[in-house]
Amino acid sequence: MKGVSSAPGDYVHFKSQVPLHKIPIGVKQWRYYDFGAKVVPPLICLPGTAGTADVYYKQIMSLAMKGYRVISVDIPRVWNHHEWIQAFEKFLDAIDVHHIHLYGTSLGGFLAQLFAQHRPRRVRSLILSNTFLETQSFSAAMPWAPMVSWTPSFLLKRYVLTGIRDGPHEPFIADSVDFVVSQVETLSREDLASRLTLMVDNASVGSLLLADSFITIMDTNDYCATPQNLKDQVSERYPEARRAHLKTGGDFPFLSRPDEVNLHLQLHLRRVGVEAQPDLVRGVKAGTAVSAGDSSNQRGDPVNVSEDNGEKSTPPPSENQSPPAEEVTETSDFEEKQNTDEHPAQETTGTHSFEEKHATEEIWEAESDPLEV
Secondary structure: OOOOOOOOHHHHHHHHOEEEEEEEEEOEEEEEEEEEEOOOOOOOEEOOOOOOOHHHHHHHHHHHHHOEEEEEEEOOOOOOHHHHHHHHHHHHHHHOOOEEEOOOOOOOHHHHHHHHHHHHOEEEEEEEEEEEEEOOOHOOOOOHHHHHHHHHHHHHHHHHOOOOOOOOOOOOHHHHHHHHHHHHHHHHHHHHHHHHHHHHHOEOOOOOOOHHHHHEEEOOOOOOOOOHHHHHHHHHOOOOOEEEEEEOOOOOOHHOOOHHHHHHHHHHHHHHOOOOOHHHHHHHHHHOOOOOOOOOOOOOOOOOEEOOOOOOOOOOOOOOOOOOOEEEOOOOOOHHHHHHHHHHOOOOOOOOOOOOOOOOOOOOOOOOOEEEE
């Protein structure tokens, strides 16, 4: 694994366009990005153990420009799965979001399934990538799990990073690894301990009320930190789910294969009935970022959009690079309300694959063969 390099140019541009939100809810601090038209039911992205809200920046920019709303969150500092379900529900209430579509990778995919199991009325669909159904395997592989909360930060970071394959990688996968490593360095000891605790806390996903036709499984077929047998269990649990094949991409295909991932996300959202509102992102295509629900242009940095496929072409960073978008620290109305209350005064299964970079039509191929390895 090579040393962490400077931030990619498109990430620098993303930071200059999309504000980071921070909102306290109870004792939990939520850190998230919310970009796109507020009238569209959001796709909420949940990262893995090593990820942050920033790792989905390529999905945020691409899908928002196509008229979707994308919310990417940090996993908050929670210490068991019941606490996660309650905390995430309070977060959704605080940002006034009721019905959601969840995209989770690794630990994020596991937490997405748990939330869908226990709060079925809120979850409209799932996209699961390189994830699992139970934590027993991880607990057995970590005999020192009971001491995670007292383990020094450098040991926790070392353990998390050992799960990321150390080269050689082709350039795009190598860049994705370097970016995630840089994000791990930003995590506190408590954040790392919390996430590892969620990985080893004994739990498993029960049956979901959500029909398989509203689930897409998007796994990479090359190396991945999630063991193949655990990924196979997910496929067996949801036999009628859609399969999105990614032949390569490593642990972080959302960074290394963003065109493929973004297309599969768009096809999934279209299939489950989410209607994009491209007219509401006219400001972005004209060269300015419009945050969720805003109609006024806030910045004047160029974002070139190709007429044939609507993809963003990011200008390289320069000395005149726009400063990062301001962080937004919010006060939770939900939290204030809670304090006041407490203290009164279907489709057929199939497989879709990435045919070409500029594909614009949904192509589903029925397959009876199991997921390729």
